[in-house]
Amino acid sequence: MRKVRVELGKESYDIYISHGLQQELVDFVKGAGFSKQAMLVTDSNVGPLYGEKIRRLLEEGGLKATIATIPAGESSKSLRMAEELYTKAIELGLDRKSPIFALGGGVVGDLAGFIAATYMRGVPFVQLPTSLLAQVDSSVGGKVAVNHALGKNLIGAFYQPKAVFMDLELMKTLPKREIYTGLGEIIKYGIIYDADFFAFLESHVKEVLGLEPEATVHMIARSCEIKAAVVSQDEKEAGLRRILNFGHTMAHAIEKETNYVRYNHGEAVAIGMVGAADISARLGMIPEADVTRVTKLIETLQLPIYADGCTVDAMYRDIFHDKKTVGGKVNWVLMEGIGKVMCRNDVPEDVVRAAMAARIAK
Known part of the structure; x- marks a missing residue:
């Protein structure tokens, strides 16, 4: 135990x-x-x-x-x-x-x-x-x-x-889809806090997808350790805890536009994480290679990277109803690398719209 x-x-x-x-x-x-x-x-x-x-x-x-x-x-x-x-x-x-x-x-x-x-x-x-x-x-x-x-x-x-x-x-x-949707949040912890954990997921795909006992206990416990460490420092989301929202700004818009029925939460977060990585690269914060690693792991762990049933205009409107939006400014959690993120509220509208457009299924 x-x-x-x-x-x-x-x-x-x-x-x-x-x-x-x-x-x-x-x-x-x-x-x-x-x-x-x-x-x-x-x-x-x-x-x-x-x-x-x-x-x-x-x-x-x-x-x-x-x-x-x-x-x-x-x-x-x-x-x-x-x-x-x-x-x-x-x-x-x-x-x-x-x-x-x-x-x-x-x-x-x-x-x-x-x-x-x-x-x-x-x-x-x-x-x-x-x-x-x-x-x-x-x-x-x-x-x-x-x-x-x-x-x-x-x-x-x-x-x-x-x-x-x-x-x-x-x-x-659990149905397979429910396992995959949980993996969306697990991937997030590697991106925001622990590059070694991200690498563990990359190198243990078979064990992770098969819920092999040792890998399962490790990935759940490590995820909980990371979230516990963040919450212990910032229980009421005054600062650090915001990093747990990586991928969620776009995800919540996707969920709303698809009436909360087309995508499970982890699936929407997976798409949102690719979107956040894309924004980070467009702002020059990370190299394209990091976007590729994030996208590849998400796809390998059976999660979507494109959203059906959404439009850029509707998604862009939705982000201003998000809890993380303060004074009309959207607080984005963006990557500085695998294992490190930061919050920014100065992302230009054209960059957000371009990243959203790239996430909509053609």
């Missing part, structure tokens, strides 16, 4: 990563000081596979856990679904020490975390991510949110979990 500590003072917590974490979960629950009544939020894909198994483990830890199942998919990350879960929590009699567990991918984690952050002004929250994307991205760092019709994740909070349990046994039922 690998354990990664997220250091945030009183809000510090551990991430547990292994194949099989049943006893660790039971022991954690026994010692956490929670109220007896709990809510286990899952979705219509994961719930039938693992919901009852996890509920029994929570019961073994001394909790009376009730399963709340939401429809699978990004459309459930809404205020309407949040209201349904608030109603469920009230009906169950959850109090301020009643824990909410999130069993599923990023949608479940973001929504359940948003409920935990706002119900009774905050109740305990535990992440049980089942997708590769959620394990290396949304379950770590304490960002919780729901979407609005005008933009993704615009309504949310910073709210840290009490713990994160990544049981890699639960990944065995």
Whole structure:
């Protein structure tokens, strides 16, 4: 088992990563000081596979856990679904020490975390991510949110979990596409922080795509270590944490223009990363060779580099609704090399439009 500590003072917590974490979960629950009544939020894909198994483990830890199942998919990350879960929590009699567990991918984690952050002004929250994307991205760092019709994740909070349990046994039922979408965020960590990790991915493609145990534990743990290091220095995104948004500015525009259904988040981020690398090269910050390495690894790990169903005009408008846009200026995360990035808000419109045009499928 690998354990990664997220250091945030009183809000510090551990991430547990292994194949099989049943006893660790039971022991954690026994010692956490929670109220007896709990809510286990899952979705219509994961719930039938693992919901009852996890509920029994929570019961073994001394909790009376009730399963709340939401429809699978990004459309459930809404205020309407949040209201349904608030109603469920009230009906169950959850109090301020009643824990909410999130069993599923990023949608479940973001929504359940948003409920935990706002119900009774905050109740305990535990992440049980089942997708590769959620394990290396949304379950770590304490960002919780729901979407609005005008933009993704615009309504949310910073709210840290009490713990994160990544049981890699639960990944065995993941469709291949869900594995690939998680690899999008994993590639990002190499680009923004660790050139050696990027090189590891380049040289272990077969093991990575096959989710071989040693490679899988390493790439998840290293991704979590990098995100934990960044979040520990900048919990509320005042500065350094912005680098985690590499590829996301264009990605969020792609997701919005395709109604959040054509591309998974990691797929959109993959296209956005190529776009950000392209902008970096157009500004003379990196050589074309770096753009080629980024593009090649993304394609080799079965991710898209072009977006269907988008126009440059619509995407360009969308970036001004992004959370990273301040005072009408878009904060881009751009490359200075493999393993190093910086933020800039002075990218000319023609450069952005040219990079976007290059990412639209012909």
